[in-house]
Amino acid sequence: MRAFMVEKYGGQAGMRATGVPDPQVGAHDVLVRIHAAGVNPLDLRIRNGDFKAFLPYRLPLVLGNDLAGTVVRAGPSVTRFTVGDEVYARPEKDRIGTFAELLAVHQDDLAAKPATLTMTEAASLPLVALTAWQALVERAHVQPGQKVLVHAGAGGLGSIAVQLAKALGAHVATTVSTAKVDLVRELGADEVIDYRTQDFTELLDGYDVVLDSLGGENLAKSLRILKPGGQAISVAGPPDPAFARELGANPVLRLAMTALSFKTRRNAKRHGVTYSFLFMKASGDQLRQLTPLIDAGKIRPVVDRVFPFDETLQAMEYVEKGRAKAGKVVVAML
Numbered sequence: 001m002r003a004f005m006v007e008k009y010g011g012q013a014g015m016r017a018t019g020v021p022d023p024q025v026g027a028h029d030v031l032v033r034i035h036a037a038g039v040n041p042l043d044l045r046i047r048n049g050d051f052k053a054f055l056p057y058r059l060p061l062v063l064g065n066d067l068a069g070t071v072v073r074a075g076p077s078v079t080r081f082t083v084g085d086e087v088y089a090r091p092e093k094d095r096i097g098t099f100a101e102l103l104a105v106h107q108d109d110l111a112a113k114p115a116t117l118t119m120t121e122a123a124s125l126p127l128v129a130l131t132a133w134q135a136l137v138e139r140a141h142v143q144p145g146q147k148v149l150v151h152a153g154a155g156g157l158g159s160i161a162v163q164l165a166k167a168l169g170a171h172v173a174t175t176v177s178t179a180k181v182d183l184v185r186e187l188g189a190d191e192v193i194d195y196r197t198q199d200f201t202e203l204l205d206g207y208d209v210v211l212d213s214l215g216g217e218n219l220a221k222s223l224r225i226l227k228p229g230g231q232a233i234s235v236a237g238p239p240d241p242a243f244a245r246e247l248g249a250n251p252v253l254r255l256a257m258t259a260l261s262f263k264t265r266r267n268a269k270r271h272g273v274t275y276s277f278l279f280m281k282a283s284g285d286q287l288r289q290l291t292p293l294i295d296a297g298k299i300r301p302v303v304d305r306v307f308p309f310d311e312t313l314q315a316m317e318y319v320e321k322g323r324a325k326a327g328k329v330v331v332a333m334l
Contacts (some may be wrong), residue, residue, distance in 0.1 A: 003100035004312045005060045009049030012320075015313060020062065023097075023104035030081050030107050031073035032089070036123035036306075036332040037098040038066030039315050040156065046096075047316070053256075054239075054247055055093060064098030066090055067105075068113055068122035078107045080284075086113040090126035092282040099312050099331065111287035114294040121301040124328035125160065129290050129299070131280040132161040135211050135233045136168060138286075139276065144169025146208040149200070149225065153189055154180035154326040157213050157235065159302040162187045164290075165211075167298040173207070175200055183326055187302075201225055212237060219275075220267060228272040238264055240277045302327025308334045 001022050008014040025031045043063050045051055068088040071081050081087065089110045097103050113122045136142045148165040152158040153174030165172045166188035173191035174184050181192050193200045201221050208230050210222040215236030222232050238260040244253060261277065268275040293299045304324040307315035312331045319329050 001101040002309070003062045003097070004064070005062050006047050006057075007060045009047070009052065009059070011048060012313060012317060015047060015063070015316075017310070017312070020100070022102055025073055025075050025104045026106075027075045027077040028107055029075045029104040030071050030078055030087070030110055031102060031104050032067060032069040032087060032110075033072045033102055034067050034069040034098055034100060034333065035119035036068050036330050037064045038124045038127060038156075039312075039319050039329040039331060040065050040127050041319065042127065043099075044316060044320050053253060054249060062097035062100050064100065065096050066123050066126045067098040067103060068117075068119040069103075072102070074107075080107050081110060086119070087111065088113045088122040088126055088287065089284065090130055090280070090282050090287075093279075099309075101333070107284070109282040109284050111284045111291060114291045116295045116297075117301065120306055120330050120332050121303060123330050123332075124156070124301045124303050125290075125294070126287060127280065128157045128160045128328065129164075129294075130283060130286055131157055131235060131278065132164045132211070133286050133290060134280050134283075135235075135278055136161065136164055136170075136209065139233055139278065140209045140231050142168045142170050142209060145171070147171045147173070147206060149204060149207050149210045149222065150174045150189075151211065151218060151222070152176070152213050153184040153187070153192075154302075155213065156302075156324075156328040157211075159184075159187060159327050160299060161211050162189050163299045164293070167293055170209075173200075173204055180326055183302075209233065211235075219264065223264075223268050223271045223273055223275070226271065226273040230273045232268060232273060232275045233278050234275070235278050235280075237261070237275070237277055239279075240265065240275065243277045243279060303330055305329050307331045 148170040212234040239257040240261040244257040
């Protein structure tokens with residue numbers, strides 16, 4: 001089958017299109033013919049080797065973390081899916097590889113594709129929708145009437161998190177550039193801060209939850225707008241000790257993560273709030289909980305551009321250079 005592989009870490013030059021053997025299908029696996037795959041900043045970071053300390057992939061590696069497609073084979077112990085089913089998924093982190101024609105996915109990581117979506121739309125959702133769910137539902141337990149700030153509300157993660165927070169009954173604020181103000185209002189944001197002309201710390205206060213996808217100074221400033229007991233959850237900030245434990249990291253790596261996040265955790269404690277790092281996990285069950293919200297129109301995908309599969313490298317460059325105006329970039333088997 002055709003696939004796009006990372007042969008060495010360090011950038012676009014380390015990737016190429018190649019032919020690889022079809023995947024082996026385990027007893028609990030479903031073989032999916034991929035119709036479309038989402039392109040995520042995570043793909044760039046894996047390609048560049050940013051996570052090799054705690055995601056020790058063996059190169060060469062087929063890249064890609066989102067898929068929508070059709071079941072073409074099911075292992076003998078598979079009970080949830082049959083040949084011909086339309087599915088979508090974020091494969092488990094040790095079994096990524098959606099920039100390919102086929103992928104074997106454990107049945108627990110798959111869900112039936114939302115009936116209202118095309119394959120291209122469905123492929124844009126799993127990673128960002130699961131990240132939003134795990135941040136806002138699983139970790140923050142957002143309740144109706146609470147106040148949630150979602151940074152970068154027009155981005156791949158932000159556009160879904162704004163809608164999910166709204167569906168949970170929260171009062172939602174978000175930060176965007178001037179050109180994207182109307183889009184995030186359409187997605188349900190109650191307060192929109194134009195970060196080019198406004199400082200969110202001067203306009204917001206008493207928030208229960210911040211979902212941060214930017215890190216750095218943005219994360220540090222976010223701690224100041226939370227009310228006592230509030231939570232800052234970041235997918236871009238420094239890994240914390242809880243993540244190290246969850247990962248089963250060795251003592252050296254655990255110590256390094258503790259040190260990396262020390263300043264942020266100390267600042268959070270001074271403000272009477274908490275900080276946690278989130279690296280999302282695959283979950284077919286959570287996708288099944290998201291699907292009714294999608295089919296009801298409470299969460300809709302935002303797709304910036306679709307590239308043909310043969311132009312996967314161009315799609316990654318498009319994302320890397322920040323050309324996407326809003327939402328996700330997808331590659332499709334056209």
